[in-house]
Amino acid sequence: MSESTSGGLWCFSLECYGHQPVEDICLQLQDRYALNVNVMLCCCWLGFSGRGQVAKRALQDAIDAIALWHDRIVLPLRVARRTAKAATPDRAFSALYKELLRSEVAAEHVEQLLLELTLRGIKPCGRTTAQQRRRDARRNLAIGVRLLGASSDSPLHRDLDALVETIAALQSRSGRAAG
Numbered sequence: 001m002s003e004s005t006s007g008g009l010w011c012f013s014l015e016c017y018g019h020q021p022v023e024d025i026c027l028q029l030q031d032r033y034a035l036n037v038n039v040m041l042c043c044c045w046l047g048f049s050g051r052g053q054v055a056k057r058a059l060q061d062a063i064d065a066i067a068l069w070h071d072r073i074v075l076p077l078r079v080a081r082r083t084a085k086a087a088t089p090d091r092a093f094s095a096l097y098k099e100l101l102r103s104e105v106a107a108e109h110v111e112q113l114l115l116e117l118t119l120r121g122i123k124p125c126g127r128t129t130a131q132q133r134r135r136d137a138r139r140n141l142a143i144g145v146r147l148l149g150a151s152s153d154s155p156l157h158r159d160l161d162a163l164v165e166t167i168a169a170l171q172s173r174s175g176r177a178a179g
Contacts, residue, residue, distance in 0.1 A: 009116045010109055012045045013038070015174075016167050025163045032159075033150045036070060038108055039063060040160075042115045043144040044167055047137025050124040054140050060147055062118040066111050074111055077104040130168065137164050 016022045029035040042062070046054050081100035087093040128136075141160045150156060 008049075009042055009045045009112045012049070013041045013112060016041065016044070016170060019166070019170055021166045022163065022170070025159055025166065028159055029156075029163070033145075033156055035145065035148055035150055036063075036066075038066070038070075038111050038115060039144050039148060040141060040163070042112070042119070043140035044137045044164065046119070046122065047135075047140050047164075048133050048167060048171060050126070050128045050133060051122045051136075052125045052128075053136050054119070054122065054143060056143050056147070058119060058122065059140070059143055062115045063144075063147055065118040066114045069107070069111055069114060074104065074107045077107055130172065133171075134164055134168050137167070 017026060026037045026040065029040055030037045039059075039062075043054070043059070046052070077100060081097060081104050084093055084097040084100055087097075138160070141164065145152065145156065145160070
């Protein structure tokens with residue numbers, strides 16, 4: 001089984017997103033700044049997995065590779081799920097909400113597989129320090145934010161720094177680097 005299907009970006013994302021502070025920061029990035037959380041997590045994964053700083057062109061290619069999928073599959077599923085969640089708290093709506101959530105997560109998994117497939121040529125650089133990995137994740141996020149067209153303001157930078165530091169703390173506690 002390849003790294004793309006057995007680990008890599010998806011496992012990194014699940015491990016990180018499973019911690020409330022990371023989930024909260026990611027939802028802020030998504031809702032406040034209209035950033036694609038999968039791209040943001042990918043930027044972090046590239047840095048924390050020792051793949052270094054991503055080239056702007058490579059990340060743009062990855063973003064281009066997922067654009068249609070994100071716009072036509074992921075976003076409509078998210079809108080439908082949020083609409084169902086806001087509906088009357090009825091069992092039928094609850095079942096629909098859960099099914100939409102499962103579908104949205106499955107669509108995001110495919111999106112991450114597409115990102116990883118597009119970036120498959122970027123291999124871990126060997127031994128890097130935790131400090132270097134954090135620095136690379138920050139640089140990758142800065143590139144990603146620019147490519148996604150978000151305005152670069154102080155609150156956004158604070159949120160991005162919080163994301164990097166929270167993931168670094170998780171990595172430190174687990175005693176391992178990202179796959």
